[in-house]
Amino acid sequence: MKKRVLSGCRASGKLHLGNYLGGIKGMIELQNNPQYETFYMVANAHAITTPYSPKELKEDTIDVIIDYLSAGLDPEKSTLFIQSQVSEHFELAYYFSSIVSIARMQHLPTYKEKVKQYPQNNTMALLNYPVLMAADILVYKANLVPVGIDQEPHLEVAREIARKMNQLYGTNFPEPVRFSTPGEYIPSLKGEGKMSKSVEDSYINLTDSLDEIRKKIRSIPTATISGGPIKGGIKTLFLLAELFLRQTDYQKFKDQYHNGSLKFVTIKDVLAETIYQELKPFQEKRNQIAQNKDYLEKVIKQGAEKARAIASETLKEIKEKMGLM
Ligand code: ATP
Ligand code: MG
Numbered sequence: 001m002k003k004r005v006l007s008g009c010r011a012s013g014k015l016h017l018g019n020y021l022g023g024i025k026g027m028i029e030l031q032n033n034p035q036y037e038t039f040y041m042v043a044n045a046h047a048i049t050t051p052y053s054p055k056e057l058k059e060d061t062i063d064v065i066i067d068y069l070s071a072g073l074d075p076e077k078s079t080l081f082i083q084s085q086v087s088e089h090f091e092l093a094y095y096f097s098s099i100v101s102i103a104r105m106q107h108l109p110t111y112k113e114k115v116k117q118y119p120q121n122n123t124m125a126l127l128n129y130p131v132l133m134a135a136d137i138l139v140y141k142a143n144l145v146p147v148g149i150d151q152e153p154h155l156e157v158a159r160e161i162a163r164k165m166n167q168l169y170g171t172n173f174p175e176p177v178r179f180s181t182p183g184e185y186i187p188s189l190k191g192e193g194k195m196s197k198s199v200e201d202s203y204i205n206l207t208d209s210l211d212e213i214r215k216k217i218r219s220i221p222t223a224t225i226s227g228g229p230i231k232g233g234i235k236t237l238f239l240l241a242e243l244f245l246r247q248t249d250y251q252k253f254k255d256q257y258h259n260g261s262l263k264f265v266t267i268k269d270v271l272a273e274t275i276y277q278e279l280k281p282f283q284e285k286r287n288q289i290a291q292n293k294d295y296l297e298k299v300i301k302q303g304a305e306k307a308r309a310i311a312s313e314t315l316k317e318i319k320e321k322m323g324l325m
Contacts (some may be wrong), residue, residue: 005030005179006142008041008083011060012050014194015067016203017275018195021183021243022148024071030146030179031078038078039140039307040068045083045090046133049126050118050198065296067206070286083136093128093135095322099164100131100157108153117198134158138165138173139311146179148186150194169321177314183243191221191233206279207286213279214272218265226262241267244274 007027009019043066047057061082075258083089105127106109109215115122126291131152137145151185155178162173186195188202195203204216217240222235230238235304238257241250249270256262289296 002035002037002141003144004142005036005038005144005146006041006137006140006176006179007039007146008043008046008136009064009067010047010197011042011044011057011064012047012052013060013197014205014207015064016186016195016197017240018148018183018186019197020071020206021181021186022150023146024068024073025183026146026179026181027068027078028072029181030144031073035135036144038140039081039310040073040078041081041083041086041136041307042068043136046129049123049129050114051121059142062296065300066286066290069289069296069299070282071206074305075299079303079306080085080184080299081307082300085300085304086139086311088139088308088315089132089135091315092311092318093132093322095318096131096135096138096161096165097128099168100161104157104160105130108157110150110153112173122166124304130154130157131161137176139314139315140307141172141174143174144179145176146181148194149178149180149184152178165318169318171318171321180280181183187239189216189220189233189236191236195228204275206282207277208279210272210276212267212277217268217272217275220268222264222268225260226257226264227260230257237264237267240275241271244271245276 007023009015009023015024027038027040030036042061044057044061047060065080065082069075073080108130111127111129114126130153134157137158145151147155153280155176159175162175165171165173187193189197189204190193190202193199193202197203201219208216220237222237223234238254241253245253253262253267
């Protein structure tokens with residue numbers, strides 16, 4: 001039997017370079033490997049754990065589907081679906097919540113960060129996020145999860161839940177592991193923390209124009225003169241340079257930095273141009289796909305049907321084993 005893969009992006013705004021390099025690139029790689037059966041969702045229910053507008057959530061949800069298709073996810077190879085359309089995820093999350101302690105959830109770094117970011121929004125749904133994520137993965141009995149390193153603590157929770165369910169109820173959930181890519185951690189343009197949809201000025205969107213990218217890259221805080229330890233915004237700049245520039249160019253700029261001759265605006269503008277060239281084919285494809293509403297509708301409908309067929313089998317088994325009718 002093929003190994004299963006599950007991943008997704010929150011429908012919490014336009015996707016950025018971190019989402020592409022840390023998440024979607026790995027999703028594409030596994031989709032194109034015939035050893036795997038891939039399930040990729042738009043995590044719209046995870047998006048209501050932080051403040052949102054219903055109208056924007058709807059638009060963002062479709063936008064993520066368009067981004068997936070434009071980046072190379074293929075509905076013939078992967079099951080592409082919208083999380084809220086497969087209600088089995090929520091049912092399984094509720095059953096899982098009976099074996100997870102509140103304290104375990106309260107101590108997760110991701111939970112603490114979000115509470116700090118939105119103190120007025122310390123909700124049950126936010127606390128329950130990792131339990132729902134465990135259900136997202138385990139409802140397909142997925143072994144492999146292509147996501148960025150920020151999701152590692154949540155995967156640990158999913159493994160704990162799988163183990164405990166197997167011990168208590170004799171289920172056969174796998175312990176899912178993360179599939180990582182070279183861009184598993186893309187730092188914020190502000191030089192502190194990670195690039196995030198929900199942090200203003202931290203990101204480059206996949207749909208940004210060359211001018212926008214240039215402006216954003218130029219805004220990365222760097223020193224007036226080069227040399228010294230590589231940290232903060234300079235670290236961000238070099239990390240992006242390492243991922244996007246040719247190895248020889250990257251090395252040249254790094255040498256210039258260390259001997260004090262680097263002009264930051266030069267490396268910044270070269271980097272902006274290179275990132276834009278990498279995104280251009282995606283953007284062109286996106287413009288076409290976004291027009292084709294019938295096709296999008298068909299992809300979404302078929303994806304939900306395929307996902308439900310498998311998820312409902314797991315639910316049937318779990319309910320029986322837990323003594324639920
Ligand atoms: P939000 O701030 O709303 O949580 P986000 O930018 O963290 O948005 P998610 O939708 O939570 O994005 O994550 C989608 C995918 O992108 C996940 O696989 C996640 O691990 C990955 N990802 C998010 N940010 C980064 C980053 N800075 N570097 C690498 N991968 C990332
Ligand atoms: Mg996130």
